[in-house]
Amino acid sequence: MNTWLKALPKAELHLHIEGTLEPEQMFELAARNGVTLPYASVDEVRAAYEFSDLQSFLDLYYQGMTVLHTEQDFFELAMAYFARAHDDGVVHVELSFDPQPHLARGVALGVPFEGLERAMREAERRYDISSALIMSFVRDRPADEALDVLEQAQPWHHQLAAIGLDSAEVGNPPEKFTAVFERARELGIPRLAHAGEEGPAGYISGALDALDVCRIDHGVRCLEDAALVERLRSKRMPLTVCPLSNVYLRVVERLEDHPLPMLLEQGLKVTLNSDDPAYFGGGMLNNFIACHAAFGWEQAIFRQLARHALEEAFMDDERRSRLLSAVASC
Numbered sequence: 001m002n003t004w005l006k007a008l009p010k011a012e013l014h015l016h017i018e019g020t021l022e023p024e025q026m027f028e029l030a031a032r033n034g035v036t037l038p039y040a041s042v043d044e045v046r047a048a049y050e051f052s053d054l055q056s057f058l059d060l061y062y063q064g065m066t067v068l069h070t071e072q073d074f075f076e077l078a079m080a081y082f083a084r085a086h087d088d089g090v091v092h093v094e095l096s097f098d099p100q101p102h103l104a105r106g107v108a109l110g111v112p113f114e115g116l117e118r119a120m121r122e123a124e125r126r127y128d129i130s131s132a133l134i135m136s137f138v139r140d141r142p143a144d145e146a147l148d149v150l151e152q153a154q155p156w157h158h159q160l161a162a163i164g165l166d167s168a169e170v171g172n173p174p175e176k177f178t179a180v181f182e183r184a185r186e187l188g189i190p191r192l193a194h195a196g197e198e199g200p201a202g203y204i205s206g207a208l209d210a211l212d213v214c215r216i217d218h219g220v221r222c223l224e225d226a227a228l229v230e231r232l233r234s235k236r237m238p239l240t241v242c243p244l245s246n247v248y249l250r251v252v253e254r255l256e257d258h259p260l261p262m263l264l265e266q267g268l269k270v271t272l273n274s275d276d277p278a279y280f281g282g283g284m285l286n287n288f289i290a291c292h293a294a295f296g297w298e299q300a301i302f303r304q305l306a307r308h309a310l311e312e313a314f315m316d317d318e319r320r321s322r323l324l325s326a327v328a329s330c
């Protein structure tokens with residue numbers, strides 16, 4: 001089954017590129033850029049990856065990304081990820097990045113945009129991986145700042161497939177960002193948001209109502225509201241679920257307790273994703289393999305999950321139909 005899961009053409013719709021920073025590369029970039037890390041070794045970094053909740057992870061995630069300074073750093077970060085994704089049988093990646101923490105430490109907006117764009121072109125050439133770029137706003141910072149960043153990013157709007165909303169969810173409801181998302185809508189930029197990861201089901205409804213999103217990142221807490229489940233089902237609203245992330249951040253105790261089987265039973269448009277693979281026990285293939293071990297799903301379920309992701313991907317239709325045929329015959 002693992003060989004088959006690897007061969008299945010997989011599209012990853014929920015990935016934070018800063019969350020792909022492996023400890024070895026963290027040390028390499030820290031040395032290159034003269035950044036002092038509060039760890040003595042790669043093993044010490046790995047040992048620190050014991051999370052009690054989303055915030056305890058975010059503290060390390062924001063600290064880790066301080067080693068990224070130049071376009072070349074972002075290029076190398078993304079290329080290292082594309083190489084691992086290719087090994088996992090991933091054919092399409094939608095990578096999000098968080099401009100605000102980079103801007104706050106003096107890294108100009110063009111640095112991640114240019115470095116990531118170059119890596120995306122190179123991944124296409126080297127691995128035949130297509131990709132799309134998502135700029136995510138950090139919801140525990142002020143909405144005015146997000147709006148300002150959206151305007152500042154104007155020279156790169158053509159590079160954006162969508163905007164997103166991430167970071168500390170509880171206490172930062174979607175409605176806080178109504179004006180930012182309205183501006184993105186005026187600009188014709190599609191909108192996504194993390195909702196219902198740690199936050200309540202009401203944040204998922206809020207993301208639909210206030211932010212007019214075309215995808216919900218996570219969304220696992222929708223099951224707490226039957227009317228919301230019906231709404232998500234009837235709209236065929238995709239949920240980008242991240243199984244291992246939910247275990248590492250204690251959204252669920254064990255993968256066996258995860259609501260994924262219930263989400264599928266309810267007819268929801270679920271996709272599988274890795275979120276922050278360097279921090280949460282591995283990439284796409286590990287997530288697929290872990291779901292097989294936990295739920296005993298047959299090939300047909302994995303084909304359905306792969307199809308959902310391809311149907312919702314920001315991808316040209318010719319490539320989409322070719323990949324959908326490949327999934328069907330896998």
Ligand code: HPA
Pocket residue numbers: 016019054061166167168194197245275276
């Ligand atoms: O898992 C996550 N949740 C919310 N925000 C994030 N930013 C990076 N990873 C995450």
Ligand SMILES: [Zn+2]
Pocket residue numbers: 014016166194217275
């Ligand atoms: Zn995420």
